[in-house]
Amino acid sequence: MMRKKMILMIGASSLGIILCFAASLAFGSRNISLDTVLHTLLAGGSSFESRVIRERIPRTVFSILAGASLGVSGALMQAITRNPVADPSILGVNTGASLFVVSGIAFFHINSASEYIWFALAGAAVTAIFVYRIGSMGYGGATPIKLALAGTATSAALSSLVSAVILPRTEVMNAFRFWQVGSVSGATWDGIRIIAPFLAAGLLMGIFLASALNAMALGDDVATGLGVRTGVVRLIGALAGVLLCGATTALAGPIGFVGLMIPHTMRLLCGADMRLVVPMSAIGGAILLTTSDILGRLIGTPGELEAGIVTAFIGAPVLVSIAMRAKVRSL
């Protein structure tokens, strides 16, 4: 039964990804028929429309990868912190990555994606640990409200520092203004090639951890009794989560809320089994981010609405509804 359901769900959602992929190549400020898309993909071509399609391929591939990474990152963070609002944007991880990247650009004159990524990863890791430490102090450990407040406060503080770094440097400012919104439009094959190993490592770690995380959902004591080394699992889970969202942020800028809403939706759809939730979060995240990007292109014609703005609009109501449903005591 379990296996059947799993195959069915993964099959259906993979079909969804293929549809998204095709739609992302077809729609934009100039819409192209699906026939032409298919023809170009299979046989190539040198017409204007074929060139447009080839321009759209990297961003589509990237939005699928980034969405999958953010979805899994959110699922892992929620599982290891056992907290429904753990998400890269809420934990302030994105702002931490921004600060490090901007400082790198301003003080160390880094200028390529392969250098951005190390700064972004370092920033993401430092901020995540810091916020989690502050949020989990005191009675009750890391409750959603304490974690969310610690994250918001830290991001507010860090974004002041970001402004202080970029303000005297106009050229950094202009690049940053666009990076800050979170968009997949700047993706290139080179960029994808650089972050791909990080994403692959993070995704694999996530999938391997899934059954240990299932045990940990029963509580640390039970998990230890079942032979799970909770400390190691937490550490690897956090590492994977930070790798995934840090690498994505380095290329796309902060894209919020994908990691928050996708795991919740997936748990509603297919239950609490992490072996199913992790891969499904990857697929769901890919579909969500690609759809957001397509929507942004359609709404913003002739320009485009950045994917980060679209996901914030879809995701904030999800956070509100989690808050409304949560029991008062757990807040």
Added chain:
Amino acid sequence: MTKKNHYVEEGFRKRKNRFITVTFLLAVFVLMLSIAMLYLGNTRYSLSVIVRVLMGEQIQGASFSIRTLRYPRMLAGIMAGMAFGMAGSTFQTMLRNPLASPDIIGITSGSSVAAVFFILVLEVNTTVASIASILAGLLVACLIYVLSRGASFSGGKMILIGIGIQAMLNAVISYLLLRANQYDVPAALRWLSGSLNGIQSKDMAGLFWTVWIFGGLLFLLGRQLKILELGEHSAITLGLRTDQTRVLLVMCAVFLIAVATSVTGPISFVAFLSGPIAGWLAGKGISTILPAGLTGAVMVLLADIIGQYAFDTRFPVGIITGILGAPYLIYLLIRMNKSGGAA
């Protein structure tokens, strides 16, 4: 019995004395910083010149730089600081949570969105923008309140919902800024973190009267606010019309926040930090509205002076308050988490 009364009275008098001393000292501090704001700059004028210019005398050069540039800037700093400080302190006291300040729960962002939209996109004057940002602030406040009521109202729920709403509103601000004129960087920064740059006297009238009227009203309501802080049941028992009082307080606070935001942008952390600092300075027992307002003014003026003169680059005031405020904020979070009072 009489001896006990004596102790109570003496305690009361002590607290009152401390309150008056602190308020007085804060006012003196604001005055000193204001004079420094008028004095510092590319050209420094002597005190007598400053006084003569303010009295209305025309002096070559000095009149322009003091009356047109420095005086409005100083006044905006004081008024915006007062407005943010008083409004923030009102929300914190009313919701009985030092983290429930309007800039954390999204009300300031609501006002900012409206102000950005009307000023950068529709390019209307400040009066219209102020009115729009008041309405937007009230709307967001209502929305958060309604959403967080549900079966049972809780401050924690309200804060979490506010953070969600704020994320959405910030996305709107980012979008509007991207679509605004690319070279309008100063304006962009004002709406991200607040700035006193380029404020003119004509923008000030609305803020000035708002602070006097609604700030005054909040000051008069200080007693009711203290009673409200005791909790719903005690307040009703003491004969307070809690709902009316709460609506009145929220209205005043949102007016202050919204008008100040439409002039200076959302200056980070001032609303958040003024109340706790003022409470710490002035002690418990008496409403901290007035000291909170003065603390806000001190923070804004001091941060603006630092931002203008301490570095090679001139930083807008909001960046300085953000950086200076951050460690205190984190300290506050740690302390509250340790004592278990956050939720």
